[in-house]
Amino acid sequence: xxxxxxxxxxxxxxxxxxxGVVLRVMILxxxxxxLDGYDLHAMAFAAPSLIxxxxxxxxxxxxxFSAGVFGILVGGLVFGYLGDRIGRRxxxxxxxxxxxxxxxxTVWAGDLNTLIALRFLAGIGIxxxxxxxxxxxLEYVPGRYRGTVVSIIMLGYVAGGSAGGLIAAWxxxxxxxxxxxxxxxxxxxxxxxxxxxxxxxxxxxxxVHGKQPDEVARIVNDIEPGLGATPAxxxxxxxxxxxxxxxxxxxxxxxxxxxxxxxxxxLWLAYIASSMTMxxxxxxxxxxxxxxxxxxxxxxxxxxxxxxxxxxxxxxxGVVLDRYGVLAIAAVPMIACPLVASLGFAGFSDASxxxxxxxxxxxxxxxxxxxxxxxxxxYPSANRSTAVGWALxxxxxxxxxxxxxxxxxIARHLPASSLFLLAALPPLVMASCVLTLGLSQRRRTxxxxxxxxxxxxxxx
Numbered sequence: 078x079x080x081x082x083x084x085x086x087x088x089x090x091x092x093x094x095x096x097g098v099v100l101r102v103m104i105l106x107x108x109x110x111x112l113d114g115y116d117l118h119a120m121a122f123a124a125p126s127l128i129x130x131x132x133x134x135x136x137x138x139x140x141x142f143s144a145g146v147f148g149i150l151v152g153g154l155v156f157g158y159l160g161d162r163i164g165r166r167x168x169x170x171x172x173x174x175x176x177x178x179x180x181x182x183t184v185w186a187g188d189l190n191t192l193i194a195l196r197f198l199a200g201i202g203i204x205x206x207x208x209x210x211x212x213x214x215l216e217y218v219p220g221r222y223r224g225t226v227v228s229i230i231m232l233g234y235v236a237g238g239s240a241g242g243l244i245a246a247w248x249x250x251x252x253x254x255x256x257x258x259x260x261x262x263x264x265x266x267x268x269x270x271x272x273x274x275x276x277x278x279x280x281x282x283x284x285v286h287g288k289q290p291d292e293v294a295r296i297v298n299d300i301e302p303g304l305g306a307t308p309a310x311x312x313x314x315x316x317x318x319x320x321x322x323x324x325x326x327x328x329x330x331x332x333x334x335x336x337x338x339x340x341x342x343x344l345w346l347a348y349i350a351s352s353m354t355m356x357x358x359x360x361x362x363x364x365x366x367x368x369x370x371x372x373x374x375x376x377x378x379x380x381x382x383x384x385x386x387x388x389x390x391x392x393x394x395g396v397v398l399d400r401y402g403v404l405a406i407a408a409v410p411m412i413a414c415p416l417v418a419s420l421g422f423a424g425f426s427d428a429s430x431x432x433x434x435x436x437x438x439x440x441x442x443x444x445x446x447x448x449x450x451x452x453x454x455x456y457p458s459a460n461r462s463t464a465v466g467w468a469l470x471x472x473x474x475x476x477x478x479x480x481x482x483x484x485x486x487i488a489r490h491l492p493a494s495s496l497f498l499l500a501a502l503p504p505l506v507m508a509s510c511v512l513t514l515g516l517s518q519r520r521r522t523x524x525x526x527x528x529x530x531x532x533x534x535x536x537x
Contacts (some may be wrong), residue, residue, distance in 0.1 A: 083311045086284050086293070089301050091219045098277060098299045099217050103226060105276050106210045107233035109173055109268055113206045114237030114384075116176050116261045119183075120145060120196060121360050121380065122245035123254035125373050128364070130254060135364050137189065139484015142360040143477045144193045148200020150473035156205025157466040164288075165213040166278040172209060173269040175202025181262025184255045204473070207234070208466040211449075216281040228395030231446045235388040238359070242381025246374040284312045332456070332464055340455050340514065341464075344448070345471045347510035350503035351410065351445045352475030353482075354417060357500045358383060358441065360480040362434070365493050371430065379434040383442070386435035390443020395450045404515025406447040410504035413440035417504065421497030444507065451514070475503070 093099070120141060128135050152172065160168040179199035186192045210230055218226045241257070248256045280296050283289050291308040298306050306312075332341045362383065366376035390409075397405050416437045425433055449465075456464040483496060 082306075083313060084297060084304070084306055086280055086297065086312055086314050088315075089297055089304070090217065090280075093219060093300050096300050098296060101275065102214060102217050102277065103229065105268075105272050106169075106214055107230050109169065109206060109233075109265075109272065110210055110230050111233040111237035111240075112173070112261075112265045112268055113176065113203055114234035115241045116180050116199060116237075116265065117145075117149075117203050118238040118241050118359055118380070118384070119180060119257050119261045121363055122241045122377060123249070123257040124360075125363050125367055125376065126245075126249050126254040131189075133189065134488075135368075136484050136488035138364075139360075139481050139487070141189070141193055141196055142356075142480035142484070145196035145200040145203075146356060146473055146476040146480065148197040149204030149476065150200075150470055152201035152204030152206075153208055153466055153470035153473065155201065157208050157470075159205075160209045160212060164278050164282055165209050165216075166272075166276050169206060169209045169213065169276065170269050170273045172202045172205035173265050173272065175199070175205070177202070177262050177265025177269060179262075180258050180265070183258040184262070204470070208469055211465050213279050216279045225395060227450050228392050228446070231391050231449060232388050235384050235391055235442055235446075239381045239384035239388060242377045242379075242384065246377040246381075249377075250373070281314050284314050329467065332467065336517075337455070340517070343510045343514050344452060344455065344468055347507045347514075348448055348468055348472035349475035349478075350506035350510070351441075351448060352472040353479035353503040354413070354500050355441055355445050355479075356476040357479035357483050357496075358417070358437070361483050361487075361496075365496065366430075368493060375430070379431060382431045382435040383438035386438030387442025387446070390439035390441075391446035394443045394447035398447055398450050402515060403451050403511060403518050406444060406451060407508050407512040407515055409440050409444035409447060410508040410511070413437065413444060413504045414501045414508075416440060416501075418498050418501035421492075421494035441504070444504070448511075451511075455514075455518075479503075 120138075124135075124138055127133075128138070152175075156168050156172050159171070176199045179195050179202070183192065183195045183199070186195055211227065214226050214230060215223055241261075244260060245257060277296055278289070278292065280293060280300075283293050290310075290312065293312050294306040294308050294310060297312070298304055331337075359380070362380050363373075363376040366379050367373060371379065394406065394409065416433070420433060420437065448468075452465050452468050479500075483500075486496060486499070
């Protein structure tokens, strides 16, 4: 190939076959998201032991939970910006170092104020990693596999939460609550070092910013052996039209252009409603389960089964979405509603409690992850990363509100049955939003197909 040949990186990515570069990106991203999911739930796993150890009121931990989630909100915005300025790879490594380092420092937290500060700082790293992982992988995989890859990455995320419950059940009785944060601190620090050396930078980021042509040539040749790209080749990215202007304000404004003026608010409202229920269950289930008579080990296993059911639901949600469209996802939160309410009213045996938690996780977490896959269907590739990043950050309104409101209600001695009944209401809001979005998507699909039918029926 001529040294001056023009190479469209987008075409290379779209026609690629299986290769080690993309596989490495996906595996490392999944591992990092697994650790991210573990650290997100770490406080919930440590909470029962911490309450007994410190002798504090359980409602007080609502502030700790919300501080962590507020950090996640800040992290999504801060690291989204850093990802565009310093690159996805370095931003991902920095985010992982952040939540790993502050989680490790939590081992030595001696009072509530320190715990709140450390969970907020760790949350910044936790919240920053997910949008970066999405962006990096979306910029390496062909369009036909993007939904599948997002599902796999999120499978790692929920698997991390599931593993944390097992760790809490087996190790906390022997070593106390600090063991949760030892693991949640050391493993991310190791992963950050490995990723610094093994994770490639986004090839599209490098091309758009005109950086490291030798690295671009190496990556392109690894993706498509025999292409013969050299550092002197001209690399371009021909994609859909970018939003007018390249600044943050222009990109955010583009989320409300045309039909997106209705779509974006509905997606954001669905995210907020879904997050309220999911984070309420993630944060308070172990404590409420113990208050209902279950042992600490059973309570921890219950949250793990919730995460395990969510992992399966998340994977199937991507398949359902690809096959039947967004409309099919509306049924998921509708089923979740009575299941969540039943946790406070039904008298479960030990085994049926675990089964119930798995079913709740399947529909609650599965529906939430279905939203992550659905976002990409409504936005052009030129603005997709911005859309995902802002949707995930806006969702933190519900993530903060759910645990905090629950903590306030627990402080007023509201019974568990009423708490779970209230937690069952947001899925109905989510279902209404997704139903509207799905019907809109179906109408656009039908309208796009009708001109083709007219053309076929027209005489020659």
